[in-house]
Amino acid sequence: MCSSASVASDVQSSRQLRRRSADVGGLHLACTSSNGQGAGWVGDDDELQTLFAESLGDLYTETLKTVNEHHSEYIPTDLESSTRTSLIDSLAQWHFEPHRLPEEHLLACTSLLFEALLRIAGMQEATGLNMTQITPFIFHLRQIYRLENSYHNFMHALDVLQATYSFLESAHMVPPVTILHDPSEMWTPPPNPRIIGCLGLREIFVLYVAAIGHDVGHPGFTNLFMKNAQTPLSVVFDGKSALEHMHCQLLLRVMRQHGLGVLLDHPTDGARIRRLLWETVMATDMSVHAEFMKNFSVLVASRDATRARRQTLVCQAIMKCADISNPSRPYTVSQHWASALMTEWTSQAHLERYLDLPTTVQTAESPLAEASSQIFFISTFAMPLVSLMVEAIPEMEPYRTQCAANLHTWKTRQEKLRNEPSREPVSPTSSPRQPDEFLTAFPLTLPHSHRTPTLEDMMVWTPITADSSDSSDPGSPCSSLFTLTTEASTSVSVTSAEREGNAEIRAAGRAGMRKQRSVYSLNRNSWGAPERKVPLFVTPPPSSAPPAPVVVTSPGVKVGRHAARTTGSET
Incomplete structure (x- = not known):
């Protein structure tokens, strides 16, 4: 027995x-x-x-490295009263131009928008957060946004946040930023029977966070470039929304470093909030635009969806509309952003030619090319989206009107340039970047051939078999030896513990x-x-x-x- x-x-x-x-x-x-x-x-x-397992390990490591390397102590600076007043008034205008602000005012404007958000009665209690946590979080994000990018930089992030605020304020979902002129005034949202009324305080806060963090760590080129170049990040995500996955990972880690995890880990709402944040950022990938338009059109027509589904689609709609709001800005502002994007695309085109890859973006070759590009983008994406938004939120009609006016202006400009060709080039916001200038991007967004060579790249590691090893347990991955072979064909033996990278x-x-x-x-x-x-x-x-x-x-x-x-x- x-x-x-x-x-x-x-x-x-x-x-x-x-x-x-x-x-x-x-x-x-x-x-x-x-x-x-x-x-x-x-x-x-x-x-x-x-390779796949190694890439996952690298993704985790490089994400942590990026977050930690760009993390320094935030030292608050006091704004002069006149400067604070001026910035508040500029944020209240649709003619907002963050690219004209000095560097120190970009952070101040972002903080002011969140400060006004916390003037909503019950917002601090709903989120468990205050400005002593939010401002260092914003500062950290700004460090990870790449200054080298002419378009996808922190100025763009602030532009998207201000657009998000403008849309919500038009729909009476958040107070006007000018509430900050009164140091003690609070604001209570009125009942809203429209679709946007499904958003609660936490959902609105998540929308602000998504707006300021949706492009964090952007390398300055597109998902399609990374797919063609077979970059590690694109391989990990099978060429599907690779950049957006990276933005989400970085954003979540920075949030947790500054105490915003209290919202992500809420005992009853945390999982839903994390998913809402994730899905809102992921919707900014233009490759999923057609699917989103279909889903949102159904919601606008029938409103037959669960509350969680309505919240997700509304947040995605506002986020997407803010992300591509440039054509709805006053024409001079819109033209600046168009030029900035063309400059960034020209930099990508230089890199694509350098790597013998197909050119996948429109370059800033002439004013006619710029005008044609804007007409295509506004007609195909921006105008249909803002028009659908007006059906859901009638208060957004002024943005559609401005978008239509800009489209007419671009068409007039295109016709003039066709009839009277001009040889003057587009005036770029900055000089296009050269291939070597991309080396500071998030490492896994770069093709292997363009990453800085490391000792690991120049070595071939071969495990010594049990027959040739004196190891007490040659079959153990922990104790086996490796033979390092350099390009000079010299070999040395080292233990796996001494090997860097993904030896394990x-x-x-x-x-x-x-x-x-x-x-x-x-x-x-x-x-x-x-x-x-x-x-x-x-x-x-x-x-x-x-x-x-x-x-x-x-x-x-x-x-x-x-x-x-x-x-x-x-x-």
Whole structure:
């Protein structure tokens, strides 16, 4: 008769065997590269394939590095009373031009908009936040936005936030920013029977956060460029909204560093708030514009949706309308942003030619090209969107009127340039950037051929097999040796602990390749496992056998006996 201890031991061993089989198979399928059939992170042949797992680890590491490297203590500065008054009045105008403000006033304007938001009765209680947390958060975001970009920079972020405020203020959802002229006045929102009335205090706050952080870390080129260049970030996200995923990851981490996690982790509302923030930022990818327009049109026509669905679509609508609000600004303001975008696209075109990639953006070749580009964008995207918004929020009619007037002006300009060709080039807001100037971008947005070479890039690492190693446990990924071969064909032996980069992932990958057959034989139902006959009983390993090692890589990635699990996006 078996003792209870023996039975418990057998059960535990059985559980461990099943878990290992499921985990390894799960990783194998999760990192698949062949129709979901298990040709995954370590490959199904003799070739080691850990690129996907390594890229996930790199994404985690580089995100943390970017957030931490651009984090310095915020030292508040007092604005003179006259300056504060002037900035408040400028924020109240649709003719707002952040590109004309000195650097120190950009942060001040952003803070003023959030300060006015907190004048809504109950907003501080609903969010659990105050300006002592919000202002350092804004300052941190500004550090991560790239100054080198002529368009996707912190000025654009502030422009989008001010547009978001303007739309909400027009619909009587937030107080006018001029409320700040009175140091003690509070504001209570009136009832709103329209679609936008579904937004509560937390949803409005999330919308402000999404507006100021929606492009944080933007490298200055498009998702399509990254897809064509096969950049690591685009590979990780399969060429789908790669930049927007990065913006969300950076934004969430910066929020948590400054106490805004209290909103994300609210005991009853946290999960919904995180998803709302995520989906609002993701909607700024213009590749999903057609799908959004279809979904929002259905909502405007029928309003037949759950409250959460209405909130998501309304937040996305306001965010998208603010993100492409430039054509709805007064013409001179609109023209500045058009020129800034053309300059950024010209920089991307230079990089595409440098890398022998197809040119995917319109360049600032002439005033006629600029006018034609604006006519296409306004007619295809901006005008239909703002017109649909007017159906949902009639108070937004002035923005549609301005957009229509700008479209007419651009068409008139185009016709004039066609009839009287001018040789004068477009006056850019700044000089186009050269390829080497992109090296300061988020590393995973750059193609491998354009990233700064590191020692890792110039070395080939090959594990020393058990036959040639004196290691006490040559089969262990933790203790195996690696042979480093440089371009000069010189070799040295180092332990895996001395190797930088993704040594643990690659080592576990090699161990996984050796174990695949045995794992599949233990459990024919393992994910991605080929069909094969297995013995009815499996002899357990001797009790004296050392346990399989566990290799820990970046937080959120664990490989070895329990296969890798990656920390997913916060949704």
